[in-house]
Amino acid sequence: MSTAAPRTAGPDHLWSVDEHLDDILTTVRPLEPIELHLLDAQGCVLVEDVTVPVSLPPFDNSSMDGYAVRVADVAGASEEYPAALEVVGDVAAGQADLIHVGPGQAARIMTGAPLPPGAETVVPVEWTDGGLGGGPATGMRARSLAPEGAAGQVRVHRAAPAGAHVRTRGSDVKAGDRALTAGTVLGPPQISLLAAIGRGTVRVRPRPRVVVLSTGSELVQPGEELSPGQIYDSNSFALTAAARDAGAIAYRVGAVTDDAATLRDTIEDQLVRADLMVTTGGVSVGAYDVVKEALSSVADEDEPGSGIDFRRLAMQPGKPQGFGSIGPDHTPLLALPGNPVSSYVSFELFVRPAIRTLMGLTDVHRPRTTATLTADRPLTSPKGRRQFLRGRYADGAVTPVGGAGSHLVAALARANALIVVPEDVEALEPGTTAEVVLLG
Template identity: 85%
Template sequence: MNNAATRPVGEDHVWSVDEHLEDILTTVRPLEPIELQLLDAQGCVLVDDVTVPVSLPPFDNSSMDGYAVRVADVAGASEEFPAALTVVGDVAAGAADPLRVGPGQAARIMTGAPMPPGAETVVPVEWTDGGLGGGPVSGMRARSLSPEGASGQVRVHRPAEAGAHVRTAGSDVKAGDLALAAGTVLGPPQLALLAAIGRGTVRVRPRPRVVVMSTGSELVQPDEQLARGQIYDSNSFALTAAARDAGAIAYRVGAVADDADTLRSTIDDQLVRADLMVTTGGVSVGAYDVVKEALSLAGDEDEAGGGGVEFRTLAMQPGKPQGFGSIGPDHTPLLALPGNPVSSYVSFELFVRPAIRTLMGLTEVHRPRTRAVLEAGKALTSPPGRTQFLRGQYADGTVTPVGGAGSHLVAALAHANALIVVPEGDTSVEPGSEVEVVLLA
């Protein structure tokens, strides 16, 4: 994961958002492809084009319960003058040796059953007397294809055109067609298509395994009693859920106390199940910023052979302190995010989500962006020299700020569906101005 040749140098360098993101995305590489069973491939990205080996449907079949007949034999049929046909037998779904239908004959046919040779169309059972010898019937009686009607005659009360109620071979896809293109994310409909064309396994890039952990001796798990000076750990829940939303298999680790040895030991233990590590908290310049203490490059590779983590100052708000690098013998990527709830979540959306989707092998890794008119009671202010990301509610081409600029305002974050982007060069944005927004939902 060495990308030093393209990185800005100097401890005092302030990284732009784009520089930091570019460094991450030029370092992280898609996971190697593997062959998976269909259900295990859900949510994964297809590596190769898949072509159709056999047409769907593979044979002409009936789309209705009814009777397979020749068109000429029911031409002119009506309620007053029904066409009387001899029923030669039943054709059920899965029938391997269907009956032949000759002049003046009909074969009772079930939905999905192959069209018998000689038959050109299907008349629904509702258009007949159901083979019961009387007048036309309807409702449940008309739909009942009981064995008693399997012989004798059926009276057809309406004509049918050639191919009516028939699913022709290849009407869905034909042999040789492209079923799914490489890069497709496999959801339920895509898995259904693969199964329908006979594919039991598929070659994909696996969903990345992401381990998320919070740091801080003040953190307490939800449902536990808070003591003075303690707060509940929300970051690990938010980021684990966000990683799953991005497509990863995410594991949440309980909060780690402010002890560098404990943190490093916990990370080492988690590497066995991680394609990407994400920490939150402990990346600033305080006395207890243990992530920085435990993982900082310090000019050397870490003991396990990984490249270490570089801690940076970014020209953004919230999310000024960030860390990025690799750890362990497999050089597992690690992103160290700030500890304030809004800072960590905004950092995830800007940096971690694209990294996850790059590991998946996707080409489009970013949240969509659009332009919107700012609806606000007063001008938005932003510190000079920083790109600010404010929470907002976007709808119908307008965006309204939600909450303030504070990086601790998690309640406001819960009501936002977008981030309002205020560029580095702007210190004020007036209501009614057009702004860029990142769409989160």
């Protein structure tokens, strides 16, 4: 949640991209840690180091189906001169009472079973006759023809050094080792490790809950029939997907009509499940830009600093922006422009870092690099504006995709990077070096 109030400035102030982003990241605070069961913690960030309570594996065990033997008893064994050993019993995975392997003896052992006392190594069943008294056995044939628990004799046709096919105690991690460090994002491998060392729960910062809603009476749910003057609502789908990609639990509300009261009621209803709210559309200067009207009355008069500040940024696309907090819990809200490219670029620059900050991550930004610009003509940019153009990055080069229009969704779908044109640059020439924001 946010604990600091966002900055405000005069209505004529033109905010830079860095000023706006800095205001967001200064205001938004990481969510409070909670204890979660392992599967519920997937995608969350650890808030404490995790120490291994028990070594992995906790005991010496076999990595193969075969026979546990003493090294001296199979030294020099070959196809021509096999070592004949007495089979004294079986050792299965999970078995607690272990037989002892003495000189001239062998114990049939299964994968994962503890190495019995006296045994020093394991010979795979494929290196033996499977206890059948004949030639070398092969895999399933040996196991299927040798009855479980049957005693008798096994012939070993190959020598094995000490510790062969044995997973020794603590060979993965030892008791007292640090398994995971605070700040780790828990993915499937990390959850596997936590389970393997016996942790049923873990203390993490939860994934933030992000509510996305779009505004506009012209918007129609995909799958429905369009009437004249209507378009499909793509922004709420794009931003919800982007929020999930950033690590959030995202809820898509969908399109709200251009009515301030309806929008205000919808926002207030959604606050109960939001750590962050994102709106798209209605932040410009048009007659039907209802987000400003609706949010102006959501601010809590008894809570200093609540409310939304609507701003103009020195960037293209995405000049109109809104940021602040609403509701009793000071839930952060970012109001993005309604053009599809403008809203997506704004999300990547401002909303994604806010989500990552709520998660407690230290690296909240998309990676950046430099690339050689490959284009047919110079890329022009308005003076004093930082422009973000869609591009395709590969092998150190970036190529513009589509034009500068903020409605070009098809071009955005082909892009995997944003080409950054600084405020003091009015044209980027082909062959020059450009800064690139990598998307995905």
